[in-house]
Amino acid sequence: MRDVAIIGIGMTDFGELWNDSLRDLFVKAALEAIADAGVDHVDSIVAGCMTPGLFTGQEHLGSLLADYLGQGPIAGTRVESACASGGLALRVGLMEVASGMSDVVLVGGVEKMTDVSGAQATYALATASDQDMEAFHGVTFPGLYAMIATAHMHKYGTKREDLAQVAVKNHDNGMLNPHAQYRMKITVDQVLNSVKVADPLNILDCSPITDGAAAVVICPVEMARKLKKKPLVKVAASAHATDTIALHQREDITWLGSTAVAAAKAYKMAGLKPSDIDFAEVHDCFTISEICVLEALGVVKKGQGGKATREGFTARSGQYPVNPSGGLKSKGHPVGATGIAQIHEIVTQLRGEAGARQLARARRGLAQNMGGSGGSAVVHILEVL
Amino acid sequence: MRDVAIIGIGMTDFGELWNDSLRDLFVKAALEAIADAGVDHVDSIVAGCMTPGLFTGQEHLGSLLADYLGQGPIAGTRVESACASGGLALRVGLMEVASGMSDVVLVGGVEKMTDVSGAQATYALATASDQDMEAFHGVTFPGLYAMIATAHMHKYGTKREDLAQVAVKNHDNGMLNPHAQYRMKITVDQVLNSVKVADPLNILDCSPITDGAAAVVICPVEMARKLKKKPLVKVAASAHATDTIALHQREDITWLGSTAVAAAKAYKMAGLKPSDIDFAEVHDCFTISEICVLEALGVVKKGQGGKATREGFTARSGQYPVNPSGGLKSKGHPVGATGIAQIHEIVTQLRGEAGARQLARARRGLAQNMGGSGGSAVVHILEVL
Numbered sequence: 001m002r003d004v005a006i007i008g009i010g011m012t013d014f015g016e017l018w019n020d021s022l023r024d025l026f027v028k029a030a031l032e033a034i035a036d037a038g039v040d041h042v043d044s045i046v047a048g049c050m051t052p053g054l055f056t057g058q059e060h061l062g063s064l065l066a067d068y069l070g071q072g073p074i075a076g077t078r079v080e081s082a083c084a085s086g087g088l089a090l091r092v093g094l095m096e097v098a099s100g101m102s103d104v105v106l107v108g109g110v111e112k113m114t115d116v117s118g119a120q121a122t123y124a125l126a127t128a129s130d131q132d133m134e135a136f137h138g139v140t141f142p143g144l145y146a147m148i149a150t151a152h153m154h155k156y157g158t159k160r161e162d163l164a165q166v167a168v169k170n171h172d173n174g175m176l177n178p179h180a181q182y183r184m185k186i187t188v189d190q191v192l193n194s195v196k197v198a199d200p201l202n203i204l205d206c207s208p209i210t211d212g213a214a215a216v217v218i219c220p221v222e223m224a225r226k227l228k229k230k231p232l233v234k235v236a237a238s239a240h241a242t243d244t245i246a247l248h249q250r251e252d253i254t255w256l257g258s259t260a261v262a263a264a265k266a267y268k269m270a271g272l273k274p275s276d277i278d279f280a281e282v283h284d285c286f287t288i289s290e291i292c293v294l295e296a297l298g299v300v301k302k303g304q305g306g307k308a309t310r311e312g313f314t315a316r317s318g319q320y321p322v323n324p325s326g327g328l329k330s331k332g333h334p335v336g337a338t339g340i341a342q343i344h345e346i347v348t349q350l351r352g353e354a355g356a357r358q359l360a361r362a363r364r365g366l367a368q369n370m371g372g373s374g375g376s377a378v379v380h381i382l383e384v385l
Numbered sequence: 386m387r388d389v390a391i392i393g394i395g396m397t398d399f400g401e402l403w404n405d406s407l408r409d410l411f412v413k414a415a416l417e418a419i420a421d422a423g424v425d426h427v428d429s430i431v432a433g434c435m436t437p438g439l440f441t442g443q444e445h446l447g448s449l450l451a452d453y454l455g456q457g458p459i460a461g462t463r464v465e466s467a468c469a470s471g472g473l474a475l476r477v478g479l480m481e482v483a484s485g486m487s488d489v490v491l492v493g494g495v496e497k498m499t500d501v502s503g504a505q506a507t508y509a510l511a512t513a514s515d516q517d518m519e520a521f522h523g524v525t526f527p528g529l530y531a532m533i534a535t536a537h538m539h540k541y542g543t544k545r546e547d548l549a550q551v552a553v554k555n556h557d558n559g560m561l562n563p564h565a566q567y568r569m570k571i572t573v574d575q576v577l578n579s580v581k582v583a584d585p586l587n588i589l590d591c592s593p594i595t596d597g598a599a600a601v602v603i604c605p606v607e608m609a610r611k612l613k614k615k616p617l618v619k620v621a622a623s624a625h626a627t628d629t630i631a632l633h634q635r636e637d638i639t640w641l642g643s644t645a646v647a648a649a650k651a652y653k654m655a656g657l658k659p660s661d662i663d664f665a666e667v668h669d670c671f672t673i674s675e676i677c678v679l680e681a682l683g684v685v686k687k688g689q690g691g692k693a694t695r696e697g698f699t700a701r702s703g704q705y706p707v708n709p710s711g712g713l714k715s716k717g718h719p720v721g722a723t724g725i726a727q728i729h730e731i732v733t734q735l736r737g738e739a740g741a742r743q744l745a746r747a748r749r750g751l752a753q754n755m756g757g758s759g760g761s762a763v764v765h766i767l768e769v770l
Contacts, residue, residue, distance in 0.1 A: 063760035099484035
């Protein structure tokens, strides 16, 4: 396997972007990544997108994007793993470069979610759960994560305020990110008093409906060295795992098994342990998710995610900063784009280009991207060479 | 890059399978492929499916299929390139094995199309065209291919009967395939007198709406040799290319550029020329497609696809048998499964296990799988070692 480097990054602002279509968004992010990489061509495109068919009536995305980027007849591959589609796209692109099939690959993620009604968006997102066992019976993602939150509070004594603190912390970070959808400070009281969605989760515990795209350019590390791109960011590990797609089939719904398996594989591949990682971008689609993810990543002990958050462990100035970008909660969550936007933030931090939100220690970062209620997870570890 | 072998194959019958769900179909084909391979585990799953969201309300397919196959927490990746999703899945799985990321990968294709009305199915399929420039304005795939047929007849003198002969020949083959959806003989007169769909195409020029799944197990050639699987089938080439997704942007709508580019790459990768190939499974979604594909593959000269068909060049006993399985027309076209079903037929022929439809000469076979009106194409060449 050839080692793979990330040599270019780009992303659109995240938000309700009514003047940009699905293809516009992707092309904007892709052109920025290509310009940043300083390459004059790409051999292939891999795009992550969850459900363009339901959101926009457009499938066949690999070809559409290669075409509208003016790069046809190169290969254009679309991959999907619900909200982990972006992370999965990087993994598939990485295997394409690692195998020697291609040298320079553009990997992007995109979702255009605001062209449909809220009810239609909720239906589209629910296709990431088990249609026969969950969605058909009316449960949606806020409901599924509410069950996880309730179980976590019951089992480990996690407080309602701990959930709120995840949102407060991520908004504190997102305020400093010019690409973020919601750049305003919020307080624990505001979260606790915001409108109820699915008890115990309120609207300020939930990531929003968002349009956006992000892209990176990857190539073999040896080629990247010749391009004299500094600092050079290497993909030290890429791992992907699944869990039962439906919650009722799990032994313990507070444990995100796919994240735990993917993380263990990633640490092994990189030859690292959790404490070797400086910071992480994780999948806080709901506040409870970030708490459970911390535990599955082995960063804190089982049941201690709420306490760690409360004590500032994951704050920007804490021991293990999580979601310096603002996370899905503040930055926004265009589902297919999220996994690549995480990579965008990590590369920005590793390069020391994160401005007001730059972390003091940023040599190694971890990205954890998750599909559904944890039916899939993709974990990447990036490091500066 | 590690060389890759196909060591197991499986497929369901193709048809209107009202007793089988999407997941049932996939699991049936996958278990058959795993049993045929004689392996006790797979490291990863790659599944091609076009639009399970629109057909069944279920995305997140990689996880669903890993789960229902009882193989979680292994990685489960879904890829999509419209009707070329199956072929693309093999290419992505191949890169996973070639890179060394995994050893034994299950690659499947599946589509469950008959749970929706005909109008909904037509809408779902039209998402493979350009939504903004084609589908939104009411054009559907029979209409797009009808334009290609009309142009081909005008430019090259291709006869209406030549189109019909493609269907007649493929039904002659499909009659001998126990998995085929339509196992009946048809005549040129029947095709010409069947109900009009989009002039000049009648219903018997069109592939049907179908449920079905197919799967293969792949691993490094070196590992396959140890498994003593004989005859050993190697993937000699895997290539993928795109074209403009919309027809109006092409210089010549009778020329399938993505197939031509992918085929040229595949011949180069395998070190072969068109005349070195013994037979092919190609994407006859409409009768005109097979004619245009023959030309783009370089098997006949531009404009000669109709004449070659008329003269028996592509018949089972001809110089270059095409679609011995019955093709999409007779075997059926569960869109995401089609690319893998083509591989299933080629391996069956290469192993000499095709029974009544066994070809006399079957050492090297080519599979050409196409998305939309040729916006994407994937070409594989398989050979017996």
